[in-house]
Amino acid sequence: MIKVDIAQELQKRILVLDGAMGTMIQQHPLEEAEFRSSRFQAHPVPLKGNNDLLSLTQPEIIKSIHRAYFEVGADIVETNTFSSTSIGMADYQMETLAYELNYQSARLAKEVAQEFADKPRFVAGSIGPTNRTASMSPDVNDPGFRAVTFDELVGAYEEQVEGLIDGGVDLLLVETIFDTLNAKAALFAIDKVKTAKQASTPIMVSGTITDASGRTLSGQTVEAFRISLSHIPVLSIGFNCALGADQLLPYVKRLSQQSNCFVSAHPNAGLPNAFGEYDQTPEEMRDLIEDYLKQHAVNIIGGCCGTTPEHIRLIAEAAKNYSPRNPKALQYD
Secondary structure, eight states, rough: OOOOOOHHHHHHHEEEEEEEEHHHTTSSSHHHHHHHHTTTTOSOOTTTOGGGHHHHHOOHHHHHHHHHHHTTTTTTTSSTEEEEETTGGGTTTTGGGGGHHHHHHHHHHHHHHOOSSSOOOEEEEEOOOOOSSEEEOOOTOOOOOOOOHHHHHHHHHHHHHHHHHHHHHSSSEEEEEESSHHHHHHHHHHHHHHHHHTTOOOEEEEEEEOOOOOOOOOOOOOHHHHHHHHTTTOOOOEEEEEEEEEHHHHHHHHHHHHSEEEEEEEEEEEETTTTTTOOOHHHHHHHHHHHHHHHTTOOEEOTTTOOOOOHHHHHHEEEEEEETOOSSOOOOO
16 A cells, blocks of 8 residues: 555545445345344344444455445545444444444454555545534423533544544544534544544544535534634545535535635435435436536545445546645645
């Protein structure tokens, strides 16, 4: 694997992020026994659906998914850790596995990245929003209630970040941000861990515009989202999930026009159908992504829900033909 500074690489070309992990896992006929493997046969609650656990119980499947994305031209793959915090694992009574899940997931992705020597390959530690919100109540009858505190989120994220950095990730991706206070907890935890470890791991942040209102779930516009995180030095800022490429483009363009750092986007393969499935073909998505490329709106492009290696292959082929967005002033650390 070629060692290179990702910021330098981003100044030269558009980098391609991988596609969906969950979509690819669903293509494997995994039942409860496969999720448990021998290690968790006696675990007291059902484990089917805990995709992050597969990094421990079915590591070859996870490695094969990373490999499939690298083989079609992805420059960056994300670790299988979207829900790997003690908070996210609480539903499965697996809170104590948080560090191990992140460490092993990072190791798996790095092992696959090292198989490729044709160009620089990077591993991004995926840090999801958890299933709790710091600034909103889950109970409409009690708007002042919070299911989690800021300090609890920071503690959970610290454990996750420690595992990812110890496992060797090249960058950290705080993604699918629907509540910016959650993201601030993650970024505060990252800063604490990086300081303690004297690490310089770059940070990507990616929010989620939930609907046609153009706002995050906690009510922020594109501009508010960017400004509220502008005090934190990041490699890139962007949007992912919830919307397809055509619906997401206007918000990415606004972010691109206002941001001094690199900009990323990884939209879904269109909007889900009545069965929750994604029907947008690789060719259709490629054509929509070309609008991002023609307008020099992004530095990093990839896919979220519903995307597969074939989607990423066509996106990577298209990205080769365009120059990257030129930030006004680079503010990464």
